[in-house]
Amino acid sequence: MQNVANLSAPVGGLKPSKRHGKKPVRLSQRLLIVLAAFLSVLLIGFPLLVIFTYAFREGIAVYLEQISQPATLHAIWLTVLTALVVVPINMIFGICVAWLITRFRFPGRGLLITFIEIPFSVSPIVAGVTYLFLYGSQGLLGPFLESHDIKIMFTVLAIFLVSLFVTSPFVARELIPLMQAQGSDDEEAAITLGANGLQTFFYVTLPNIRWALLYGAMLCNARVMGEFGAVSVVSGAIRGQTNTLPLQIELLFNDYNVTGAFAASSTLAMIAVVTLVLKYLLERKQFS
Amino acid sequence: MSLFSKSSRRGILPGFSLTLGVTLLYFTLIVALPLLAMLYKSFNLGWSDFWDIVSSERAVATYRITISAALLATLLNALFGVLLAWVLVRYEFPGKRLLDAVVDLPFALPTAVAGLALVTIFSTNGWFGQYLEPLGIKIAYAPLGIALAMMFTSIPFVVRTVQPVLEDVATDVEEAARSLGATNWQIFASIIWPAIFPAFIAGCSLSFARSLGEFGAIVFISGNLPFETEVMSLLVFIRLDEYDYPAAAAIATVMLIIAFVMLFITNSIQAWQLKYAERS
Numbered sequence: 240m241q242n243v244a245n246l247s248a249p250v251g252g253l254k255p256s257k258r259h260g261k262k263p264v265r266l267s268q269r270l271l272i273v274l275a276a277f278l279s280v281l282l283i284g285f286p287l288l289v290i291f292t293y294a295f296r297e298g299i300a301v302y303l304e305q306i307s308q309p310a311t312l313h314a315i316w317l318t319v320l321t322a323l324v325v326v327p328i329n330m331i332f333g334i335c336v337a338w339l340i341t342r343f344r345f346p347g348r349g350l351l352i353t354f355i356e357i358p359f360s361v362s363p364i365v366a367g368v369t370y371l372f373l374y375g376s377q378g379l380l381g382p383f384l385e386s387h388d389i390k391i392m393f394t395v396l397a398i399f400l401v402s403l404f405v406t407s408p409f410v411a412r413e414l415i416p417l418m419q420a421q422g423s424d425d426e427e428a429a430i431t432l433g434a435n436g437l438q439t440f441f442y443v444t445l446p447n448i449r450w451a452l453l454y455g456a457m458l459c460n461a462r463v464m465g466e467f468g469a470v471s472v473v474s475g476a477i478r479g480q481t482n483t484l485p486l487q488i489e490l491l492f493n494d495y496n497v498t499g500a501f502a503a504s505s506t507l508a509m510i511a512v513v514t515l516v517l518k519y520l521l522e523r524k525q526f527s
Numbered sequence: 528m529s530l531f532s533k534s535s536r537r538g539i540l541p542g543f544s545l546t547l548g549v550t551l552l553y554f555t556l557i558v559a560l561p562l563l564a565m566l567y568k569s570f571n572l573g574w575s576d577f578w579d580i581v582s583s584e585r586a587v588a589t590y591r592i593t594i595s596a597a598l599l600a601t602l603l604n605a606l607f608g609v610l611l612a613w614v615l616v617r618y619e620f621p622g623k624r625l626l627d628a629v630v631d632l633p634f635a636l637p638t639a640v641a642g643l644a645l646v647t648i649f650s651t652n653g654w655f656g657q658y659l660e661p662l663g664i665k666i667a668y669a670p671l672g673i674a675l676a677m678m679f680t681s682i683p684f685v686v687r688t689v690q691p692v693l694e695d696v697a698t699d700v701e702e703a704a705r706s707l708g709a710t711n712w713q714i715f716a717s718i719i720w721p722a723i724f725p726a727f728i729a730g731c732s733l734s735f736a737r738s739l740g741e742f743g744a745i746v747f748i749s750g751n752l753p754f755e756t757e758v759m760s761l762l763v764f765i766r767l768d769e770y771d772y773p774a775a776a777a778i779a780t781v782m783l784i785i786a787f788v789m790l791f792i793t794n795s796i797q798a799w800q801l802k803y804a805e806r807s
Binding site for chain 2 (some may be wrong): 268276278282284285287290293308331332339351355357360361363364365367368370372373378400429435436460461467469486492499501504511512515
């Protein structure tokens, strides 16, 4: 049962390859490799390439001019701000969930593992709609919020909340398999020797999980910065006020400013590439 | 609160009530409460209004379009995923680590960026579109584009579920079979395929579930025509734009129910996969 969370984490986590493959000897084996590489270039390589090609096709000067438009700059700022708020909160939540699930046995534990994965199964659009029907003027708390003059929907706060929803499982799903595999012997030893809970966490647990925690935070960050569907429902997309970078891309594209849309996209694509490079480096660090 | 009183028998590690409290509070506020609010809204419609909305012609067309595109995307990803997993586990070749890293790109790349890139490549004047459209293959602003966007955003699922299981397939059984005269194809069909099958099915169901809810990549490439290239998530968005909140709530509820059914199916498959792995 404890591995269910691991199996439902197809992002791969930080797992080393257990065994080295063989050198391809036969022609059919080489053909399989060529086919896999060809399809990957076609389906994954070209979409990445087209972003940078179109972003820079009118030269670096136009690129810089597009990227430094006030609306795009503001969208970048809002996107970074959202990540700065959401990622630390979900890191704390992820650590709490992982500690609870891997260090204790209690009734409902299996159910909890399933429940915390719910945000991954829900369409981003549905996530946005649920918040609208909680905090919007049509929503459950709408009349109450209005009578107290509190506005949540179509503000930055709504973007924070819906981003918290969408990315809440990321850190936990990286930590649970690792903390399960490590067991709690080290922590029990520390407690027995007289350390308190916080000391045990900071001196024993945290050093053991730091790379998985960092990787979970990176994945969480990439998703927060790139979230489109959920944010587009709750933001109201007021230009220069509640437009995050992915929404700004759609706006520029609909305005037929293709170079501008690709210039804005290139910043997010770079973050995606950095995330993958970090994953590669962390994998080597953890298992070297 | 019997949950708390038992903590003394729960070993010596501290933090049970703290982490349980934080987890339950956060989950309730951030995940459960919004979901319940939407279900409540939908429930308040009454059954006949709800049914009228979700069985309207336009809504039914979106189910048909979404499900058929998701099936096609999942089928293609199943083939591509097994090929990639096989090549990454079984062979050593230059650029293998790069290929392994690139597979995760669709999860790291924002869906809106993916949609923008795909529509540019496959539009009439695009890198691929200019060669495909004279052949009569229309992808951008057509149903195939929806399947392509779904496929791109869920490429890693099958690879990443099959890969670790394939790594664990014991080579001694294979070598025994080979020494007894089995052909490569016989070895694959009767030893390897049964071993990776549960993981393969789990990966496919994750890919299918993700495709059903996809929005960001699809809005760029699909053209968004009612009855032709309109998916479920887009119809919800359009109803919101028209301030038709009951319709948005009802269709979003259908999507939520489908998501829960898929979550249940995926979890059952994964539980089966675990039992299967323990037995073999």
